[in-house]
Amino acid sequence: MKLMHAASLAALMITASACSSLRPWPSEPEAQAFAQAAPPVNRFANIELAAPDESVPAYADPALDPLRAPTLSRFTSEEEFLDWLKAVRRAAKQRGVYSRRDMPVPTMAAPPEAAMSLPPAMAMADAVASEPEIVVTGSSIPADPANPEITNNQKAGVDEGGIVKQIGNFLVVLQDGRLFVTDILPGGEPGLKLTDRADVYRSSAEDTWYDEMLVSGRTILVTGYSYDENASEFTVLTLGDDGKVTRQATFYISSDDYYSGSNYASRMIDGKLVIHTPIYTSGQVWWDAFDPPEIREWRKEGPDGEREHMRGRPLFRAEDIWMPVQRVLEPVIHTVTVCDISGVTDASAPACTATAIAGSEDHEFLVTKDSFWLWMNPAWSERSSETELTANACQPRLSHPQVHEITPSVLVKLPINGAQPSVLSVRGEPQNQFSMDMDAGTFRAVVDWNTAACGQIYGDPAKLTFFDTPLSALSATLTDAPGGSYMPLPSPGTSDYEARFTESHLVYGARDGWGSWVPEEGDEAREDGRAIIVPLANPAWPFTLSVPHGVIRAERAGPYMALTGYRDAKGLSVSLIDLRKDAPDVASTLVLENRFESENRSHSFNSRIGADGKGLIGLPTVTRSEESERWWWWSESSDLSYLATDADGKLSKAGDLIAARRDPEAENPTGYQCEVSCVDWYGNARPIFTGGRVLALVNSELIEGVLENGTVMEVRRIDLTAPRD
Numbered sequence: 001m002k003l004m005h006a007a008s009l010a011a012l013m014i015t016a017s018a019c020s021s022l023r024p025w026p027s028e029p030e031a032q033a034f035a036q037a038a039p040p041v042n043r044f045a046n047i048e049l050a051a052p053d054e055s056v057p058a059y060a061d062p063a064l065d066p067l068r069a070p071t072l073s074r075f076t077s078e079e080e081f082l083d084w085l086k087a088v089r090r091a092a093k094q095r096g097v098y099s100r101r102d103m104p105v106p107t108m109a110a111p112p113e114a115a116m117s118l119p120p121a122m123a124m125a126d127a128v129a130s131e132p133e134i135v136v137t138g139s140s141i142p143a144d145p146a147n148p149e150i151t152n153n154q155k156a157g158v159d160e161g162g163i164v165k166q167i168g169n170f171l172v173v174l175q176d177g178r179l180f181v182t183d184i185l186p187g188g189e190p191g192l193k194l195t196d197r198a199d200v201y202r203s204s205a206e207d208t209w210y211d212e213m214l215v216s217g218r219t220i221l222v223t224g225y226s227y228d229e230n231a232s233e234f235t236v237l238t239l240g241d242d243g244k245v246t247r248q249a250t251f252y253i254s255s256d257d258y259y260s261g262s263n264y265a266s267r268m269i270d271g272k273l274v275i276h277t278p279i280y281t282s283g284q285v286w287w288d289a290f291d292p293p294e295i296r297e298w299r300k301e302g303p304d305g306e307r308e309h310m311r312g313r314p315l316f317r318a319e320d321i322w323m324p325v326q327r328v329l330e331p332v333i334h335t336v337t338v339c340d341i342s343g344v345t346d347a348s349a350p351a352c353t354a355t356a357i358a359g360s361e362d363h364e365f366l367v368t369k370d371s372f373w374l375w376m377n378p379a380w381s382e383r384s385s386e387t388e389l390t391a392n393a394c395q396p397r398l399s400h401p402q403v404h405e406i407t408p409s410v411l412v413k414l415p416i417n418g419a420q421p422s423v424l425s426v427r428g429e430p431q432n433q434f435s436m437d438m439d440a441g442t443f444r445a446v447v448d449w450n451t452a453a454c455g456q457i458y459g460d461p462a463k464l465t466f467f468d469t470p471l472s473a474l475s476a477t478l479t480d481a482p483g484g485s486y487m488p489l490p491s492p493g494t495s496d497y498e499a500r501f502t503e504s505h506l507v508y509g510a511r512d513g514w515g516s517w518v519p520e521e522g523d524e525a526r527e528d529g530r531a532i533i534v535p536l537a538n539p540a541w542p543f544t545l546s547v548p549h550g551v552i553r554a555e556r557a558g559p560y561m562a563l564t565g566y567r568d569a570k571g572l573s574v575s576l577i578d579l580r581k582d583a584p585d586v587a588s589t590l591v592l593e594n595r596f597e598s599e600n601r602s603h604s605f606n607s608r609i610g611a612d613g614k615g616l617i618g619l620p621t622v623t624r625s626e627e628s629e630r631w632w633w634w635s636e637s638s639d640l641s642y643l644a645t646d647a648d649g650k651l652s653k654a655g656d657l658i659a660a661r662r663d664p665e666a667e668n669p670t671g672y673q674c675e676v677s678c679v680d681w682y683g684n685a686r687p688i689f690t691g692g693r694v695l696a697l698v699n700s701e702l703i704e705g706v707l708e709n710g711t712v713m714e715v716r717r718i719d720l721t722a723p724r725d
Contacts, residue, residue: 020593044083052094057385059327059378059408062293064091069323070112071477078290081318083278083279084675085331092329097381098560103170126635130450134237141280147215150688151475151603152556154433157369161212161223161266162603164686164697167239170195173697173720174222175684177201177210177677180720181243182702190693190716192702195243200224200235202250206677208233211259211682214268220245221273221341223266224677225257232258234273236344249297252312253277253337262601267367269416272340276372277315277354279333290318295339295350309483315354322357325423325478326410329357329381336414337370342596353418359410364429366436373438374412377429383407383452400449400463400488403427408482411443413474422474424483428465437501444468446489446499448508462497464489466506466539493530498554505579506534507561508549518566518596518625525568526550531577533561533584545583548589549573555602557617558609560587560649564597569625571595580613587649595621595656596628598638599683613647616654616694616707618687634677636659638685640696640703642712657705659685659698660719672700 050063058064067088075081092098137509148166153159163174179198187191200210201224209696210224210233238246253275258265267274272504277293296312315337324331339352341670343618362377406427413422428447429434436445449465492510499508509531519526529550533543549565556562560576567573571593580588599620609615620638622628627636644654662668680699688695694705694712700720705712 001282005162006256011295013109016563026528029330031347034296039276040080042077042080042083044080044087047087049087049091052091053383054095057378058329058382058453061327064327064329068089068325068327069298070325070479071490072322072325073424075321075323078318082106082290082389083324088281090379095329095381097329101533105259146217148690149484150606150690151686152606155366155368155438156622157269158367159214160603161264162686163682165213165215165220166690167215167218167306169333170239170243171688171690171695171702172213172215172220173596174200174210174213174238174619174722175680175700176674177206178195178212179206179237181239181245182718182720183243183581184690184693184695186422190704192716193703194718194720194722196245196723197724198237198245198247198721199248199676200237201676206676208676209257209259209679210587210677210679212264212266214266214273214505216268216271216341218249219271219341221266221268225255225259226252227257231255232275234339236341246290249344249346249348251295251344252298253295253315254293254312257309261681264603264682269338269367270563271342271368272338273350273374274367274416275337277337278363279335280361281333282330282361286459287508288412292316292318293335295349295352302590310545311347315352316356318598320354320356322421323356324358324360326360326376326378327382328360328379330361330364330379333358333363334363334376334412334414338416343397347420350685355414355418355421357414357421359412362429364431364433366438368438370416371438373443374413374414374437375409375426375430375436377409378407400465401451403482403486405453406449407449408480410478411469411474413471419477423478424474424476424478425481426467426469426484427482427486428467431499432566433498434501435499437469437506439501439503441471442468443484444501444506445472446508446534448490460495461493462495464497464508466534467666468536468539488543489520489534489539490542491530491532492532498551498555498563500556500562501536502556502579504536505561505584506539506562507577507579508532508534508564509554509555509563510545511552511565515627518628519569521569523569526566528557529565531561531563531575531586532575533579534720543584545577545584545586547575549575552602553597553602553605555605555607557607558615558646559611559613560609562605564619567591572597572621573719574617574643574651576651577651578613588645588651590643590651590653591623592641592643593651595641596623596625598622598628599685601683604683604685605724606689608694609645610692613645615645617643617645617697618689620683620685620687620693620698621656633681634686635699637699637701640685640687640698641692642687642705642709644707652710654707654710655705657696657703657712657714659696659701659703668721670719670722 005642164642171182181196183193207227212223214221222235224233226233232255235250236248292314294312335356337354339350344350348623359376359381411424411426430445445467449463466487473483494510528546531545531660549567551565553564563575575589607617620640632649640657642654686697696703
């Protein structure tokens with residue numbers, strides 16, 4: 001079963017897949033230089049640490065200082081890295097924190113030396129999916145004319161993995177491990193014509209889930225997770241001028257399942273694949289060898305389905321890892337891997353580079369065109385201590401906690417081009433990547449503001465702070481003093497909230513908890529929600545507005561911020577906040593009666609709104625409230641609902657494009673059968689605006705509508721599963 005980490009922010013989680021110790025390969029100039037130089041000093045050989053001070057948490061214990069490097073430096077050798085890892089493990093055990101290696105392994109002995117070349121078990125890391133959430137804001141971003149933006153990404157120039165992309169006049173849909181290609185200008189005229197249906201998988205026996213697609217020019221890259229290979233699978237394909245797909249290559253990177261209920265794991269920047277590959281060292285079991293993730297080509301199956309397993313090329317060496325600047329007990333090797341997929345074939349995996357830094361497990365990240373921004377917070381094991389709290393230590397306080405009371409965190413900039421990282425000591429915790437932004441030489445975030453002694457009390461309203469810093473404040477050295485500036489913000493009034501940045505504002509709104517459930521019939525109407533608008537140029541003067549519903553979604557829509565949520569069981573409420581005014585306000589609210597939002601990913605929201613504020617908004621809905629909980633395994637059909645807005649932000653209902661409904665137990669009338677990857681973990685409904693046209697992907701259908709007299713009316717549709725002409 002596919003691993004589900006629905007509440008986590010997602011990224012690609014990498015583990016090792018080989019057990020023999022890695023040495024620098026001789027073709028590298030750097031490796032030759034090492035061979036000629038004197039052996040490097042091992043700073044952690046036989047290191048003895050002072051007894052821990054358990055009256056303070058680990059992140060504040062000076063006894064751990066010998067295991068970190070506040071000024072960035074790399075490990076000098078594989079031996080030094082392994083000795084450091086052992087020293088960290090000993091320090092953790094002194095504080096009662098045990099890795100999996102320390103657990104007894106019944107009837108399991110270390111393998112004989114002769115077995116070291118066999119296909120291995122995990123050697124260094126047993127990764128679990130993290131929660132990187134890179135989802136779109138609804139912003140309008142210029143794109144390559146060959147690949148128009150039809151889902152709106154969070155940052156300009158950073159394409160996110162998705163289920164539908166555009167290449168020229170073709171729409172490419174990823175579903176059921178297949179690519180469905182539709183010409184939207186057949187014969188040069190508007191229309192919908194299926195030109196190809198190509199399997200990404202090679203056999204119906206594949207145990208692989210194909211989740212995300214990226215495009216660059218006419219190149220398509222599909223990301224999947226193979227349980228047969230225990231690796232992330234990347235398939236490179238090309239779309240011809242005739243709309244036919246040709247497979248170029250398949251390669252693997254050893255990994256654990258990267259799936260997240262809300263994250264897109266892969267990115268494309270300037271035609272290069274960019275992935276986050278953290279390695280969780282606490283999962284190391286009985287081996288003491290350094291085995292980084294590897295990249296390798298696909299090898300064909302044998303006559304009985306057997307596979308040829310080969311050692312691949314390692315992504316990095318121990319000498320490439322930057323030491324932690326924090327005090328850590330359960331270190332994670334955070335890695336940014338960049339692969340040039342141009343010209344890749346089955347006989348040649350792409351050239352990849354990796355930048356790796358050791359740090360804490362608790363993290364959020366943001367990807368911009370030139371950098372990977374990593375905000376690392378001390379994990380639970382590094383926060384706990386033996387100090388007893390007084391009875392009123394964690395009681396709600398009227399004042400905003402001071403900066404010195406907040407647990408120290410670290411902001412790390414990892415350049416995409418592999419240049420040296422830079423760091424800054426920071427305070428507070430962003431809840432996800434949407435709580436962070438980098439623009440015009442400034443890094444900003446809205447962070448939860450909880451004291452070091454007491455985390456947020458369950459159910460209490462969130463305490464928030466606005467953080468910003470010029471990029472010049474980051475350097476190669478971490479200081480104890482917090483960098484940047486901190487400005488208290490109004491509480492959203494609840495413990496949960498949705499936040500989004502624009503170029504000029506931060507907007508966040510309160511919701512009634514983790515889920516997005518519709519009130520039951522007969523329940524009292526929910527209280528008005530709260531939306532806070534923070535001008536980035538003057539964050540000390542935020543605006544607090546009342547909206548007649550909770551806030552389960554916040555998305556940019558042209559000059560507006562669109563908020564969705566529920567007040568009662570009548571239907572979904574949508575409000576627009578007009579950000580053009582000196583004093584932003586709620587321009588309008590519309591209730592979509594008997595319509596309930598059915599997908600939670602931000603790619604399922606889209607808008608086409610001009611500079612004058614006029615345009616359309618589209619989002620998936622259903623008519624039964626019990627189907628609206630936006631669960632990640634939802635594979636049934638949604639409809640697409642449209643709302644129109646005028647120049648003043650007044651919303652009006654603009655119709656629906658209705659999906660066909662079939663009995664899931666009945667045989668498909670087209671004879672179509674799904675063979676691989678048959679659950680739509682990433683949803684299956686997307687509103688698409690391209691070339692002035694209104695299109696909707698709803699499950700296996702593409703529907704086109706036209707706006708007439710204020711209402712979107714269907715003009716044509718195709719079933720992607722129907723036999724081709």
